[in-house]
Amino acid sequence: MILCPVVIGKDPKVDPGVVLGYPPPRRVGDPTLRIGDHAVIRNGSVIYGSTVIGDRLTTGHNVVIREENCIGDDFSIWSNSVVDYGCVIGNKVKIHTNVYIPQFTVLEDEVFVAPGATFANDLHPGCRASKECMRGPVLRRGCQIGVNATILPFVEIGERAVVGSGAVVVENVPPEAVVVGNPARVICSIYDLRCEKGVVDVPYPVPIRGGL
Helix, strand or coil: CECCCEEECCCCEECCCCEEEECCCCCCCCCCEEECCCCEECCCCEEECCCEECCCCEECCCCEECCCCEECCCCEECCCCEECCCCEECCCCEECCCCEECCCCEECCCCEECCCCEECCCCCCCCCCHHHHCCCCEECCCCEECCCCEECCCCEECCCCEECCCCEECCCECCCEEEECCCCEEEEEHHHCCCCCCCCCCCCCCCCCCCC
């Protein structure tokens, strides 16, 4: 089903039962939904008008992507996850199942979000002025968010940082740090971690920067 204007690139694979261009309940500028080439959109997914998504979008089932989002290439979002309106999402971002991304959240390139992670954007729920200071977290490039982690409003997760499963993050996380617990605390650098199963030596090797 298509409602608002939709522009979609070449070779899309769209299941029956998908809704593209769902009318936003808010006043927006251009209502057109724009999706790049080679999209794979599975049954039950609803993508609102006034969002722009790059090439090679892949959704699971029952995904919701709201209006006024700007999303890059190679975005994967799995079943029963929601991206609320007004978010900025980079390239090669992966969001697993049962994840909620609230309004005004930023996910830079190569971020990974594990199942059940939850993000918040409202410092004072129920306050009459809560909309005036509403902002989601900022996840810097390549950070990894563990299963059932909770990230509070205005928090910044540093580049390549790792947030452990079940952590509740109430303060900024430094780049390349590992945080666990409630409230989350830094326990080490990602370079201190070792693969417990011996499959690889280190799960997060030092990146090669620059060139010849």
